[in-house]
Amino acid sequence: MAERAGKAHLQAMPGLSIVWFKRDLRVADHAPLAAAAAAGPVLPLWIVEPGLWAAEEASARQYLFQAESAAELCADLAVLGQPLVVRAGEPLAVLSALAEAMPVRAIHAHQESTGERDFARDRAVRAWAREAAIPFHEHRQNGAIRALPSRDGWAARWERFTRAPVLPAPATLAPLGLDPGTIPHPQALGLAPDPCPGRQRGGRRAAEALLWSFLADRALPYRRAMSSPLAGWASCSRLSPHLAAGTLSVREAAQAARRARDGESGGLAEGIDSFLTRLAWHCHFIQKIETEPAIERSAMHPAYAGIGGAGPGEPVFEAWAAGRTGWPFLDACMRCLVETGWLNFRARAMLVSVAAMHLGLDWRAVGLHLARLFTDYEPGIHWSQVQMQSGVTGVNTIRMYNPVKQGFDQDPEGAFVRRWVPELRALPGRLALEPWRAGGAAGYPAPIGDHEALARAARERLWGVRHGPAYRAAADAVQARHGSRRSGMRQVGSRRPPAQPRLELGE
DNA sequence: AGTGCAGTTGACTTT
C-alpha cells in the first residue's frame, strides 16, 4: 500500500496534520487548511465514501460535480506543493489506516450540517480520534452554529461571521510523496447512469466566473427575473452547486457582493442586496438541519407524521416525475430540471407544492426524487423547503401554487414551455400553456386532473389537520426552534405584531 | 353636468 511504502520517510517527520476535505473543495478561506498548514506538514485528504454515495438522495450528477471540483482542488494544492490525496472507503477506516501508517498530529475538518447518517459518521470519527489521542478540530464554514441554544441574535452572528477576514490559502505545502490515489468512476460507486447534458461544471474557476459575472451585470434584473425559470438561468447567480460543494465559501461570496454593491447604485445594487439576503437565508435553512437532523425524515409538526401519500411505482408519482402531468408549465419545469440539474427557487416550490398537495404524493418520496435531480443538493435547505412547500412544518401559511397560473405569470409567451416540452412546439404563444384549448397536442397527455378541484381538496385536507386539537402548542414549539427572528414576523405568544396606535381612535 | 351602476383595481385579510 502507498501508505506503507512512504512510511520510513514519513516516520522521520515530527508529525503531519490531515485536512479532511468534505464539501469544502477549495484552498481559499479554508480554516482547517490554514490551521493545519500553520502547524507543519499537511496531508490534504478527500475521502470518497461509498456509504454516502449509496444514500437515497445521492446521484451521479452531484458526484461528478464534486469529482470535477476535487480534481481542480488537486491541481491547486499541487501548485502549493502537495496535491490532494484521494482515498475510497468509510472515513473511520481511511483515517485510522492513515494514522497507523504515519505520525498524525491532528485532523482538521469543517463542521458539516447534514442528515442523521453523516452526523453519526462524524460522531464516530470524533470518538475514534479521542480514543487514539489525535486532536480532531472541526471548524465552522458557514452561518450555521453547532449546539445553538436559541435562534435569538442569529442574524447578528451571521453578519459577524461573514464579515470576519477571508483566510488566504497557505503559501506552500511540504510535499509528502504519497500515492495520490484516483477519483473513482460513478459506476464504481454503484451510482445509476444519470445523463444531465446541461449540468453545471464543478471547480473553483467556474465558481469564480459565475460570481464575477453575476456581480458585474447579471444581477441587474435579479429581483424581477429570478421568479421565472427562463430568465432565471441568466439572472440568478447559480452559485448554489458551488456553495454546496464548497468551491466558494459563503463568506467569500458575501464579501465580494458587499464590495461590488458599495461601488454601485440603482438596479445592480438592489439585485446584489437581494442576493446578500438570500445568502443569509441559505445559512438560516442549514441551521434547521444542524439543530434537528431528523427533518430529512420526519415532519417538523407531529400532526403531519402520518400524512403519507403515493410514491415511486404509482402512476401519479411517475407522471409527475416524468414531466407528463398534462400541465405544461409544471412538466416543462420538471424536464428542465432533469436535463440541467437546476431550477430557480419558485419553480422548485411549485414542483413540490403540486406534488404533495394537488397530487397527494408522499413529501419524503418527492424530496428524495428531487434531491437526486438537484446538482446543488444541500440537505438543510432542501428538506426545510420540501417540508415547507408540502405544508407539513406547521409554521408559516400553506402556500399552494397553481400550476397553470404560474405559467401565465412566469412564462406568458410560452417560450419556456415550448423549449422543454417538444410536443407543444407547434402551439403558438399562450396556447402552449393551455393545449386543451387547442384540442390537445399529439403525444402530450391530457391534464392528470382538474387542478382547481384538486387544490380545493388539498386545502381542506391540510387545514383540517391544523384545526385538529393539540395543534397550536406544537406549532409554537416549531416556531421557537426554527423560526426566523426577523422583526415583524410572528413570535410565540403573540398572534400578530402589536397594532400601531391610531390617532382617530382617541380613547 | 350629475347620477347610478357594472366592472376593475388595489389593499388587506383569511385559509
Next chain:
DNA sequence: TAAAGTCAACTGCAC
C-alpha cells in the same frame, strides 16, 4: 416564495 375572498375606491358609460 400562494391564492381566494372582502371591501372600498375608482373608472367608464348610459341616461
